[in-house]
Amino acid sequence: MKRKDGLIVDLTSGAPISPTDPLPRAQVKGWVKAVFWGLRVYIAIMLVLVVIGLAKGSF
Amino acid sequence: MARNANVYATKDLHELERELRAKDMARVARLYGKRGFWARLRLLLVLIGPGVLTMIADNDAGGVITYAQTGATYGIGFFIPSLIIAGFIAYVVQEMTVRLGAVTRRGHAEMIWGRYGAFWGWFSLVDLVVANVLTLVTEFIGIKIGMGVFGVPGWISESIALAIDVFALLVLRYYTWERIALWIAAGNLIFIPLMFMAKPHWSAVADAFVNWNVPGGFTASFLFIVLANFGTTIAPWMLFFQQSSVVDKGLTERDIRHGQLDTALGTLAMIVVACAIMVLTGTVMHSSHGMNLDITGILNLLGAKIGPVGERLFALGLVEAGLIAAIALTASTSWAMGEAFHWPKSINMPARLAWKFYVPGIASAVIAAAIVLIPHAPLGFLNMIVQVIASIFMPAALMFLMLLLNDREVMGHHVNRTWQNVSGFAIIGLLVVLNGLYGLTVIFPNLF
Numbered sequence: 001m002k003r004k005d006g007l008i009v010d011l012t013s014g015a016p017i018s019p020t021d022p023l024p025r026a027q028v029k030g031w032v033k034a035v036f037w038g039l040r041v042y043i044a045i046m047l048v049l050v051v052i053g054l055a056k057g058s059f
Numbered sequence: 060m061a062r063n064a065n066v067y068a069t070k071d072l073h074e075l076e077r078e079l080r081a082k083d084m085a086r087v088a089r090l091y092g093k094r095g096f097w098a099r100l101r102l103l104l105v106l107i108g109p110g111v112l113t114m115i116a117d118n119d120a121g122g123v124i125t126y127a128q129t130g131a132t133y134g135i136g137f138f139i140p141s142l143i144i145a146g147f148i149a150y151v152v153q154e155m156t157v158r159l160g161a162v163t164r165r166g167h168a169e170m171i172w173g174r175y176g177a178f179w180g181w182f183s184l185v186d187l188v189v190a191n192v193l194t195l196v197t198e199f200i201g202i203k204i205g206m207g208v209f210g211v212p213g214w215i216s217e218s219i220a221l222a223i224d225v226f227a228l229l230v231l232r233y234y235t236w237e238r239i240a241l242w243i244a245a246g247n248l249i250f251i252p253l254m255f256m257a258k259p260h261w262s263a264v265a266d267a268f269v270n271w272n273v274p275g276g277f278t279a280s281f282l283f284i285v286l287a288n289f290g291t292t293i294a295p296w297m298l299f300f301q302q303s304s305v306v307d308k309g310l311t312e313r314d315i316r317h318g319q320l321d322t323a324l325g326t327l328a329m330i331v332v333a334c335a336i337m338v339l340t341g342t343v344m345h346s347s348h349g350m351n352l353d354i355t356g357i358l359n360l361l362g363a364k365i366g367p368v369g370e371r372l373f374a375l376g377l378v379e380a381g382l383i384a385a386i387a388l389t390a391s392t393s394w395a396m397g398e399a400f401h402w403p404k405s406i407n408m409p410a411r412l413a414w415k416f417y418v419p420g421i422a423s424a425v426i427a428a429a430i431v432l433i434p435h436a437p438l439g440f441l442n443m444i445v446q447v448i449a450s451i452f453m454p455a456a457l458m459f460l461m462l463l464l465n466d467r468e469v470m471g472h473h474v475n476r477t478w479q480n481v482s483g484f485a486i487i488g489l490l491v492v493l494n495g496l497y498g499l500t501v502i503f504p505n506l507f
Contacts, residue, residue, distance in 0.1 A: 015312075016471040019164035020073075023173030024468075032462060039455055042491060046451045049498035056502075 072403040072412060079407035083234050084309040091313070106317035107324065108237045109304035112387060113153060113297050114325030115244035118332050119384030120201020121194065121445075122291040123250075123377055124354045126333050129284055130340030131352045135259075138288060139267045139334055145292035146330035150322060151482045152457065155464050155475070156298050157318035160305030162473045167302040169398035171459050174466070183459070184399050186452040188423065191296055191392045193445040195427030198388065201381035203431055204354055208374035216378075217428045224385050224424050228393070229417055233307050233406040240386050246379035247332050253372050254335040256365050259342040282500060286493055290449050292333075293486075295456045296391045303394035307405050312473070339373075385424060393420030450494045457487050 017023060028036060090102040118126075129138050156167065163170060168187070172180030199217055206216035227236050273281060301322075310318055340357060343364045352360070354377070362370035390406065396419040397404025403413040410417055430436055461483045464475040475483065 015162055015164055016467075017163070017469055020077075023165070023169070025176060026174040026462075026466060026468070028175070035458060035462065039458055042454060043451060046494065046498060049502065050447055050451075052502055053498075 072408070075412070076403050076405045076408055079232070080307070080309045080405060083407075084311075087309070087314070103317060103320070106310070106314055107321045108241060109301050109308060109310075110153065110157065110318060110321030110323070111325035111328065112237065112240055112244060112304065112383075113301040114149065114322070114329040115247045115332075116300070116384045116387035117149070117292065117294065117297055118247050118329055118380055119194070119198055119291075120205075120377055120381035121197040122333070123201065123336060123380045124357075125284075125287050125291045126336040127340045127354070127357050128352060129288060130337035130342075131344040131357060132284065133281075133341075134345040135264055135338055135341035136267050137271065137273055138337055139264060140271050141285070141288065142292070142330055142333050142337070145289060146326050148289075148482075148486050149293050149297075149329065150326040151479065152293055152460070152486065153297060153301055153322050153326070154319055155460055155479070155483070156302040157305055157310075157322055158315055158473050159460070159463055159470070160302040161310045161312055161315050161318060162471065163469050164306055164311070166306055166394055166398035166404065167299045167460075168395040169401075170302075170463055170469070172399050174463065174469070175459065179459070180399060183452075183456065184395060186448055186455075187295055187299055187395050188392055188419070190294075190445055190448045190452065191388045192423045192427055193441050193448070194294075194296065195385055195388050195424055196430050196441055197445065198381040198385040199428050199431040201354075201377045202385075204358075205374040205376075205378035205381065208358060208371060214432055217432060220378075220382055220385060221424055221428045223382065224389050225421050227386055228389055228406065228420060229410045231406065236390075236406050237304070237308070240383060243379060243386070244383045247328070247376065247383070249372055249376040249379065250332050250335040250339065253365075253369060253376070254339045254342075256369050256372075257339045257342045259338045263342075264338060282493070282497055286450065286497055287446070289490070289493065290446060290453075292329075293453065294449060295452050296388055298456055298460060299395050300387055300391040303391065303398065303404070307394070307407070315473070385427075389420040389424045391420075392423045393417055396420075450490075450497070454487050454490045454494070457483065457490070461487070 026032070087102070087105060090098060090105060093102075159170065160166070165173070168180070168184055171183050199220065202216050202220045203213040207213065227239055231239065305318060339361075344352065344357070344360055358370050358373060361373050393416050394404055396402070397413075397416040400415075402415045404416050405413070408416060430441070461475070461480070464470060464483070465480065467474055
């Protein structure tokens with residue numbers, strides 16, 4: 001809490017994790033893990049397409 | 060109170076950052092305490108900013124050029140209704156950044172880095188910074204071309220734009236910076252009177268909603284222009300920018316409703332302006348010219364069809380679009396770097412104390428302005444690289460957004476509702492399919 005111009009301004013509370021605390025790492029399991037693998041596959045496919053596009057002079 | 064660098068060399072700069080932000084939060088708290096229509100209106104006007112700024116800055120120089128070329132090439136038949144869908148998509152996505160920023164009070168880069176680790180943190184940061192620098196190049200190109208209509212040499216227009224951008228970021232507090240940026244953003248509305256100057260056939264505009272079809276069939280070039288239009292309506296920097304802006308402004312859970320209204324107003328302005336540009340070029344150029352018009356050709360044709368005033372107004376709009384986007388992109392780079400590396404990360408911070416925060420943004424703008432001035436720089440290739448990075452990065456950035464908005468540990472009861480998850484994942488699916496199809500047309504040019 002900070003007092004500014006006679007008003008109390010709430011700076012930290014309210015957020016489930018206080019903005020002044022370190023942010024804990026998320027548990028990557030279940031569907032979140034599948035999402036990350038999907039993301040990796042998507043990025044890999046897009047990079048391959050970009051390389052093929054560059055090799056063919058399509059850009 | 061006199062402050063100097065030596066005092067703050069030993070004081071926690073993060074504490075100073077929170078202290079400076081508390082001034083803005085106190086102003087809002089005072090307005091919440093007042094009753095009556097005018098107090099409510101004033102509160103709304105004070106809280107409006109991040110949403111409108113993000114959406115208007117998204118109508119950047121590249122966006123103006125894309126919308127103008129689309130109107131000239133395809134008329135108003137397909138893309139006017141599709142822009143309204145794109146507006147809905149932009150609202151759904153950007154509203155999530157408001158909640159995420161207001162609840163966690165942390166920027167997007169900090170959230171990705173903190174929750175998902177350094178690999179995805181670096182992936183997002185490098186993509187964002189590279190895309191921001193290259194997008195800044197397109198903004199400075201727009202400024203150069205627009206000011207060129209008034210006979211201003213490129214190096215002068217670039218220098219003035221750069222000076223405004225750097226001055227606003229370095230010298231002003233967040234709130235003043237935001238207000239000045241909003242005034243510049245208001246210049247985006249110049250395209251609305253321009254549309255009326257073209258005397259459009261409103262029956263044709265209405266007909267676009269009734270007979271919505273793909274003009275000329277589904278081809279690779281049509282797919283490219285659909286991607287370009289979606290790419291210009293939702294972009295990775297917007298997620299980072301609006302969330303950081305919400306945090307730097309000091310918005311909290313209590314302000315979410317105002318943030319949503321702010322985002323809705325911004326979306327409305329963005330779509331109205333985008334439609335105005337398409338109706339303008341669709342009316343003036345579609346029937347007689349069509350394909351392969353670059354921005355210089357569009358400006359010349361506007362001069363010939365609706366007179367030099369129309370051409371100059373369009374050029375001014377192009378300059379404004381480039382400038383407001385340059386201001387937003389510069390801040391976005393600084394915020395993202397500050398969040399990733401836990402530097403002080405507020406536009407409220409004095410430059411001498413938070414130079415680490417300011418340097419990346421300013422360096423990105425200087426590099427972009429310099430690239431534009433290099434003779435024979437491969438600007439078309441650079442623009443293509445922006446599209447490629449955005450198409451790879453955008454689904455990833457959206458996925459992180461969705462993961463965070465479903466994370467009860469950080470969002471509490473502000474997690475996404477079912478319709479927001481359905482919309483969000485549908486948007487990601489649409490982007491993946493469109494990007495995949497475009498990638499396939501690169502390998503198999505005769506696919507469609």
